[in-house]
Amino acid sequence: xxxxxxxxxxxxxxxxxxxxxxxxxxxxxxxxxxxxxxxxxxxxxxxxxxxxxxxxxxxxxxxxxxxxxxxxxxxxxxxxxxxxxxxxxxxxxxxxxxxxxxxxxxxxxxxxxxxxxxxxxxxxxxxxxxxxxxxxxxxxxxxxxxxxxxxxxxxxxxxxxxxxxxxxxxxxxxxxxxxxxxxxxxxx
Numbered sequence: 001x002x003x004x005x006x007x008x009x010x011x012x013x014x015x016x017x018x019x020x021x022x023x024x025x026x027x028x029x030x031x032x033x034x035x036x037x038x039x040x041x042x043x044x045x046x047x048x049x050x051x052x053x054x055x056x057x058x059x060x061x062x063x064x065x066x067x068x069x070x071x072x073x074x075x076x077x078x079x080x081x082x083x084x085x086x087x088x089x090x091x092x093x094x095x096x097x098x099x100x101x102x103x104x105x106x107x108x109x110x111x112x113x114x115x116x117x118x119x120x121x122x123x124x125x126x127x128x129x130x131x132x133x134x135x136x137x138x139x140x141x142x143x144x145x146x147x148x149x150x151x152x153x154x155x156x157x158x159x160x161x162x163x164x165x166x167x168x169x170x171x172x173x174x175x176x177x178x179x180x181x182x183x184x185x186x187x188x
């Protein structure tokens with residue numbers, strides 16, 4: 001969770017800055033672009049519990065791969081268009097990220113809680129929520145430093161590098177997910 005969560009919070013920050021400051025979109029138009037993330041999220045959110053029951057940690061591993069792919073597509077797109085061309089070019093990468101987020105967060109929380117003994121579920125959920133918030137704060141801080149450190153090269157370039165870093169982080173999450181127990185009697 002500590003490595004997964006930074007990708008969500010920091011993405012929302014840098015995407016909003018890119019859209020509003022780099023593209024000149026207002027809050028409503030920016031919100032519509034964010035809607036593509038939500039669409040992907042909703043598509044994968046609903047089937048995830050059944051998939052976790054059937055496939056366990058492999059769902060989280062798949063989510064990390066989809067997220068990494070989405071961040072790579074987004075980074076490559078941003079490197080190519082900067083703050084020019086149509087915003088529609090961003091949609092494939094954002095949609096993939098939304099799909100990965102729907103699989104990822106739900107599977108991670110389920111695996112954490114399901115892996116706890118029944119008498120420790122509440123404690124596990126509390127620790128998970130705390131680590132989720134710490135991960136969000138760390139992501140905003142670290143990616144914020146990277147993003148703002150590169151703004152002089154253009155918001156598109158700053159966003160592209162930040163997205164590439166987030167892709168690398170998701171690869172690490174996928175590898176670490178492979179270290180989780182293959183199944184749990186409560187999760188699989």
